[in-house]
Amino acid sequence: MERTFKRRIQGKKTRDGAGVKLLRVLADNTVPQFDPILLLDSFDSTNPEDYTAGFPMHPHRGIETISYVYRGSMTHRDSLGNEDTISDGEVQWMTAGSGILHEEKLPATERLLGVQLWLNLPAKDKMVPPAYRSIKNSEIEEIPIENGKIRLLAGEYEGHKGYMSKYLPLDYYDIHLEPEGSVTINTERERSIMLFTLVGNSRISGKLVGEKTAVKLTPGDYVEIQALDKNVQVLFISSISLEEPVAWGGPIVMNTLEELQQAFNDLRNNTFLQDKISY
Secondary structure: OEOOEEEEEEOEEEEEOOOEEEEEEEOHHHHHHHOOEEEEEEEEEOOHHHOOOOEEEEEEEOEEEEEEEEEOEEEEEEOOOOEEEEEOOEEEEEEOOOOEEEEEEOOOOOOEEEEEEEEEOOHHHOOOOOEEEEEOHHHOEEEEEOOEEEEEEEOEEOOEEOOOOOOOOOEEEEEEEOOOOEEEEEOOOOOEEEEEEEEOOEEEOOEEEOOOEEEEEOOOOEEEEEEOOOOEEEEEEEEOOOOOOOEEEOOEEEOOHHHHHHHHHHHHOOOOOOOOOOO
16 A cells, blocks of 8 residues: 655744754644654755854753754764764764753855754653764665665665664665656555655655655555656655653653653753763
8 A cells, every 4th residue: 555645844944053044844743743753954055154053052851863964064062072073974863861962063065955853762761871873974875776876874775774773763764866766665554654855846655745845654555756857855764653742842852741840950950961071
């Protein structure tokens, strides 16, 4: 059975961090449909003034942040002492868990193009130790397909394996199609699957989808993605719905209001971090 559309959302312009211009595609009002993906921000600019202010040091708890920079670079620094830069096609994967502080700097470049996802952590894993890992190009397999390629950012694709998520299964593909090219992606029927048209207009399950649009799909066994008359780049994200309560306050996502209040109390009382290096 072919998957069809459950919901379609276009990004809206906003600012975050110290004034970074971005498109916010998914947020707190889309959680029920896109579970377990909480947030999706898209970056696409040729003007460094849009983004070089970056994201100063800030806290997270209860989630994982997954940043994919297809063009440009991003430098991460955190309270665990990690400092790392990804560029042109690489991924940053940060597990906030029980609590972390981090900053993201976005150096000037010819074009900044990419996305950041927030992946929810199951209730049983909300307070796991924080961690950071980058996935460099040497670890990302590029799988040739007819009229294009698939960059395997995480998970599995047709027997190929990439970086494996620790807490929730996540298949994350960057699909590139040449003009009029197409690909059929086989899926496990009950997996929660969304697509995001990063570059160009596409046809998904027979429906036209404009650039910078997220589409949540119904259950099914496969989805067909087609390019029109230009090259396209579509992100495919597959996981498992948690169907757990969500209590979301700024950079903190827990399951109850009491847990959320405790997180902000911990921030005020300087007890938020269990593992840290002082700056």
